[in-house]
Amino acid sequence: MPELKKQSQVPSQEDFARAKSKSRQFDEIAGRVREAVLDEFRERAPISSVWLFPGQDGDLNGYVFYFATSDVADSLESGLSDEIEKALVRKSKELIGSGCSVIFDSHESVVRKCNGNYFQYLR
Numbered sequence: 001m002p003e004l005k006k007q008s009q010v011p012s013q014e015d016f017a018r019a020k021s022k023s024r025q026f027d028e029i030a031g032r033v034r035e036a037v038l039d040e041f042r043e044r045a046p047i048s049s050v051w052l053f054p055g056q057d058g059d060l061n062g063y064v065f066y067f068a069t070s071d072v073a074d075s076l077e078s079g080l081s082d083e084i085e086k087a088l089v090r091k092s093k094e095l096i097g098s099g100c101s102v103i104f105d106s107h108e109s110v111v112r113k114c115n116g117n118y119f120q121y122l123r
Helices: 013-041 069-078 080-095 107-114 118-122
Strands: 047-054 060-066 100-106
Touching (some): 013 047, 013 080, 047 118, 060 069, 060 080, 069 107, 107 118
Parallel strands (some): 060 100
Antiparallel strands (some): 047 060
16 A cells, blocks of 8 residues: 655745735735725715725625714614625625625724724724
């Protein structure tokens, strides 16, 4: 019976370089999605920030943060959040080729829950 060689589980330098390149490409395109949506809604929506991350299923996970918690409820009620979500999905499909699920919250909420630390909030 032939002996099977065990493949190394340690990524090579080339593996790391490929992953870094792919991450940079994603960041660049996600930045274009984010800027396009912010430009479209800058005058109409009280958006503090937009964050995009690759999801497990190939789609994006988007987080839209309004300035105040009351802005979240107002935008949901007025339909503005639906418009923002549709714009994120449209731009994501156009530039990345995948959809986008969107969560709405507020900067005020991040300050209250995580002392303003978005990294802690998003993990």
